[in-house]
Amino acid sequence: MPLQVIPRRDRKLNSLIKEAPPSTHLKGAVLYRQGDPSTLVLLVQERHVCLTLPKTGADRVRIVGVAGPWELLGLEAVTLHIPRRYTAITGSACTALSLNGAGVFKTLPASPTTLSRYFESAERDLAEARLMGLSSGFSSKARIADVLLDLAYRFGVGDGRRIRLDHWFTHQELADLAGVHRSTVATAMNDWIYDGVLKPLPRGLIVNKPGALRKAGTEASRKRKRKVAEPSATR
Numbered sequence: 001m002p003l004q005v006i007p008r009r010d011r012k013l014n015s016l017i018k019e020a021p022p023s024t025h026l027k028g029a030v031l032y033r034q035g036d037p038s039t040l041v042l043l044v045q046e047r048h049v050c051l052t053l054p055k056t057g058a059d060r061v062r063i064v065g066v067a068g069p070w071e072l073l074g075l076e077a078v079t080l081h082i083p084r085r086y087t088a089i090t091g092s093a094c095t096a097l098s099l100n101g102a103g104v105f106k107t108l109p110a111s112p113t114t115l116s117r118y119f120e121s122a123e124r125d126l127a128e129a130r131l132m133g134l135s136s137g138f139s140s141k142a143r144i145a146d147v148l149l150d151l152a153y154r155f156g157v158g159d160g161r162r163i164r165l166d167h168w169f170t171h172q173e174l175a176d177l178a179g180v181h182r183s184t185v186a187t188a189m190n191d192w193i194y195d196g197v198l199k200p201l202p203r204g205l206i207v208n209k210p211g212a213l214r215k216a217g218t219e220a221s222r223k224r225k226r227k228v229a230e231p232s233a234t235r
Contacts, residue, residue, distance in 0.1 A: 010111030022099035038076040047094035051086040063176035077101025145217035
């Protein structure tokens, strides 16, 4: 799954990123497909990319993860050059950098901040995989709360007790990530807006009461440590 990086804290990784060629993509562009050879790691600079898997039925794919600004995806290229696990499709018009997987592998030992996040990410994915076996015991609304909190803490900016998320994800993307129907997402969000937990923006969202979402969520929300950037923080 995606790995968030803070390149200014890791000089060698930052140098690799500065040398990487940027590319712009329209919404719906396929960056790579499941099963393709993996040699490149991608760094999202703006907007987001969806990681998808095949799905039976009317919807041909299901979104299982998203990578946003300053997150790496395609980490298969860092390890053993194994085939791509997912298909990566742009969720909106975005800009991404292409990094050589072997180059990222060489810089990780000399990039303590990112290396630490790499191991934390792997540990988090394992913990959440264990909790997925218990997800049937939680309501759809609880899983939606988990998804909203995850996105808010990854891409939002702290504003006192509130979190401002200046990035828009569609109801279908949220539904896929939570494993629920799109109409269920719309109902849950309308309820939270009415209760003052959420405040909609033209192209984003303000989480007025993160604690209320955490309380409504599953064990993943209550146990997972989360951090959010401060308004003055820049990458």
